[in-house]
Amino acid sequence: MIFYSIVTGLTAFLFFATGTFVFSQNTKSYLYRRCFIFSSTVSLWAVGYFLTLIGKFSFPIMLMCSRLSHAFGALIPIAYLHFVWALLKKKEGKNLFTSGYLFSFLMFGLCLTPLIVKTLLPKMGIPYYPEWGILYPVYAGMFLVFPGYAQFELAKAIRRSVGTEKTRLLYFFVALGLAFGGGISLFLLIFNIPFPPYFSVLIILYPPMMAYTILVHKFMDIEVIIRRTAVFAGLFAFVYGLFTVVTMIGQEFFKNSLGWNQWVAMIPTVVIITFTLRPLENFLTNITERFLFQKKYDYRELLRVFTNEILTYLDIRRLTEETVTGLMNITKLESAAVMLHDKDQKLYKVVASQNVREKDLILKEEDVLIRYLKVSHNPIQKDKAADKMNHDGDLMQAFKKLNARLCLPVVSHDLLVGLIFLGMKKSGEDYTAEELDILMTLARTEAIAISNAQLFDELSKTQAEAAQREKMAVIGTLAAGMAHEIKNPLAAIRTFTEYLPTKYNDPEFREKFCRIVSQEVNRIHDIVTNLLLFSKPADPKRRVCSLNDPLRDVLDLLSNEFLKANIRVTADFQEHHVLADPGQLKQAFLNVILNAIDAMKPSGGSLSVQTRVAADGVEVRVGDTGHGIATENIPRLFDPFYTDKEDGTGLGLAITHSLIEKNGGKICVESKVGQGTEFVMKFKD
Template sequence: MNLRLLILVIMCLTEVAFVLWVYLKGQRSIIKWLFTAFVLSVALWTLGNYLVYTYVNIFLGYLTFAAATWIALSFLLFSKVFPEGKFPSLKQDKLTSSFILLGVLFTILSFTSTIVKSASLSPEGILQSQYGPAHPWFGIYFLASISYALGLLAYKWRRSKGLNRVQIQFIFLGVLFSASGATTTNLLIPLFFHTSRYSVYGPYFGVILIGFIAHAIVRYRFMNIRLVIRKGTVVALSALLAAGVVLTLLYLLSYSGHFRFPTPTYIFFGIGILAAAFLIVPLRSAIQTLLDRYFYRSHYDYYHTIEEASRKLSSFLDLDLLLDYILRAVQRAMAIEWAAVYLATDEGYRLEQAVQALEPHRLPSELPDPLTGSLRKQQDVLVREEIRRFRSDPKVLDTMEEIGCEMAVPLVVQKQLVGAFLLGPKRSGDAYFSEDISLLTALSGQAAVAIHNAQLYRKMRWMKEYSESILKNMQGGVVTVDADQKIVVFNPAAERLTGRPAKEVLGKPLSVIDKGIAEPLREALEEGKVYTHREGMLNDHTPPVPIIFSTSLLHDPSGRHGAVMVFSDLSYVRRLEQERSLAERMVLVGTMAAELAHEIKNPLVSIRTFAELLPERHEDPEFRRYFQEVALKELDRINALIAQLSETARPPSFQKEPINLREVLEYTLMLVEERAKKSGVHIVRNYEPDLPQVIGEATRMRQLLLNLLYNALEAMPEGGTLTVSAARGDGTWDGYVEVRIRDTGKGVPKDKLDRVFEPFFSTKEGGMGLGLTICRRIVRDFKGDLQLKNNPDGRGVTACVRLPILAREEVIGAIGTDPHRTS
């Protein structure tokens, strides 16, 4: 047999075996169907070329042209559906429909004499074909189909990204190169030069096509095919290479004509076999290395990898850098497609980081519940192949298959699942072996501790920054000392309050700072004595600065302790208190002066009246006697009021006593009841049962309530309703009794409501404007609150008095009597 024809047979068988292997791998799809049809058409065309040269039969020529038609048509349809997998609608795609109809037509014409009429061999063994009238049209159809298909692939290549783009690129190049060569030898040369001399070489270009497709499968998972290269494959390739060497030598020997069968054949056959035997071991090793590198097979030193990882893991404190190193180290060592790490959060296990070798792999943002439960329960590696083989957990298997995960490795610290590694398939297609699982198990233990430490470091750093921010922005000074009484914290506020920069005192003993700070801290360290809201002085200032401070002990696990002091400047508070006291005194003096003026006016009127009558009735002894009595009495009254002014220049003190508020209310209502009846005012009472007692002074309490009741009655000269209620307060006023006095009068204008408590301000004609001022002063003396608001319905106002409730123990301590005593 001619060696060239033998090669054609080998190529045909190789193409058939290749396409059957591709067809049987993975899931069936229209892409795989059309690809199979395309490669089988190439194999049939290759076989047809061999048979035509061997048997010189015109039917075989017909079959060869039919196969060429199918090559063009199947490749065009394949280009239409790849990589989307969707077949176009023939009703809408008229051009594709036309190519299909022409393909059917030329298939029929291939079995007639319209394309090829006859075929024969010349004495030199060269094929001589006589072509029919349709041969040029067949050539145009073939070139148009291939060109249109390549144009489609080029268009899709420009619009694609990632893995699809690379796959289209290699299919395009494989078909372009192989079709260019085969079209030249088997179509263009016969068409223009009317010779089939070079047709035998056309099928050889199929090697280029198979090479590009195989490369796309191996490197870029063309049609999602994963290729697993095992040791037997390496040995077979080595044997084929050795056989190729032997065949080449035999061909060269036969071609030289110096040797004839059978002797030379056996000699060189023996030499070839010996050469193959000597070459098989080094060839196997070399090919194994090249294939491992080409097919992403990795070999790693187990102990060296563990040692290097241990050294590196202990050097990382930043969590992000640590996770990146771990994932990339695992990916490099095992040549996996992707790796991801999930870490525990309050809500679950969140995707923290991932590395990917090829196109981005979509991973869930949270670790799926089946994986979480299984890892937490077993705390052992989950391998998808083992789960599938033993059918141990269908839910876990479905979850791993859904996200494309081959292995899940738990991260456990103190028997708690703190995270997990998810690993994708190896790029070589190999399974994870026991050595891989052992390495990952060892790495996961160290990685878990390192990740846990990095998380603690991140939290500690965050807490440190948080604490420093608080200390920096605090208005109060903070000073902390350790167990050796050395200053370790001295915040900016402490610098400002003491006048000492931190760099002068940090690391120094307590004696270098003000005694007002040093002594409380020393007492805390030596005696365990702590203070809360204690007043003190900073004596290094002139004049000394009053402060309020608190101290506390700080303990560490070793039993040693430090102390901290927080202090604030009281100077501003003291100034405010003095200014408030002065303001209150001034208001009080003004109020008392107005009260006295009000009270003195009436006696002076009486004296003036008698003085005006004196000239007329001077001789009347009875008048003179009566005038003397009235004048002296009124002057005594004025003198008493002046004495009161001199004695009450500050808010008067009073003796604390428990007050039964219900009794005081009833007493004051009794005093105003007659006046209310005359004015046509109806009084409504609304008391809460079991009203608690309040603290106060009975006389001033009556004065307060009488003033408020008289104001309410004066606001209703034509009658109305006076509602008096008393109940416990709630919310902000919990711990108080609220007394509400509500009238239905004309109310107070909104623009004047805020001024009703000002001295000498009155909304009544001829009023002195002192009543509510005095009422507010009394309430404040009782540590209560007084508010006046217009009613929501617009009729009248409500005066709300809030008086503090005192506990039984406080009342007994204050007055030394039974708190149930009434006034």
């Protein structure tokens, strides 16, 4: 009986504490009011049960307590459904709740009569336990219908949700499922099913699970900063309360099973509590420090890590947004903003912010705040600079519009390049001198990061202009090369068309005309096709593959060419994997090997093809024993339309270079005149 009394007492206290805490966060919130009403109905139900189970009053009073407990319990199912409805922000259901509340209040009145609780009887060691009346099945059915529907809607919402929201709803779903499961287990003994209500202890799991979800996952958008002592005391009381329940059950066991008297049976309980008190205290200290709070030195460490991270950003927008987000998360702020100097307009503008009142705030260079920070390079706290606030309306308005309590100057080479505004800490505490030192260090690091990002932006613009000039030069080269390459076949076609009227009846001329014009048209077609492939190659369809496969395909494809040109081929492949487009690499390898074949004509030679796994990736080496390439010509080798062949277009190696780079590789050439050439292509594994 003591066990059940403690469980119902803890249930009453914990549910009321949880509901009151949530409601205190925002008394105007519809969701928080629903949570408070639900928690209060459970607490009032548990109070009635507690007063009945302790058995310290006259029978009529205990019977009335039991009936009042059931009366408040009749409001729990509809209150829970309404709470879930508010949590999921569902708009429909007005008729449902009107009917539900009318039915619940009807059951509230009936619970005060013998129709629900007929009387109290001793059951399974509990002196006073409810005996069910004729309408009790209807009462019990409410705890299946309304909560069951609520859990069904929660399950659907969990299925649709992702990330943190999914985790929050899942915790809530499990907590309420356990609580209602524990509560429903009480009905079994009421209907005289001989099953002791041990599972009622599950009810008290709901408040700590809710507290954990709020503290860690910010459930219902509640973010809490609580002092370590308060959390430790609450957690210690809860865990030690559960521990005491277990030891008291043990006391009952020694008393009833072994026949010990009450005082002797208490000895093992006292011994257990004495030897476990200190280990339990140490355990809870470690848990609260590790999972709910950070030590003081952790604050410095987190800011150190944060400053190292922001130095890696070279995009101004990304840099400032990450600064605001990092400060909000690390120092637990209500708001934060970063303003940067616009040199052209001579203004300071908000470029990144969270939870500020006016994101379009502008400060001029002649404003008091800017002039003060330019000279002092010191931070300004709103409350610590009350005299300045009172004497300068613009200064006070700037802090008000950005919801700020602290302003940090961002100074680079004695120039005020920006400002960081920080709002109130959610704990309500002031910024300490140590925190100001750390934050000023961060502001100096921010200044370096901003300067780097601005320099990178200027360099990018310069490089873009240079790239545009280079692009125009390439276009000029392409145009000139294309004009030169197409001019020759066009000249041949033009010559034949000029003679066509006079020699049309000459069969030999017509046969020669058809053959040569067809060849020259095909040549023009090949030039245009290769030019298009070079200027706008298709995006690679990269996948994990081996470079050995396209190399083998190319060697098989050119086997007849090797025989015709009297070329001996040696291949040595090592197993590896790269991320690339095998089709595009096959085209690239084909161009390189065809180039090697041409270099060894007409006398023949040796061709070696190798793949090697190196420390920095995979290498493909294609070497020949041809005539070689002059050193001064190697830099031009991959230029479009550069060729030393009579019938070459000069686009093959240019296309190869483009395809290799598209697939994340690099290509280079090693050659000696009279000895041969080796192409080396490197890819990341």
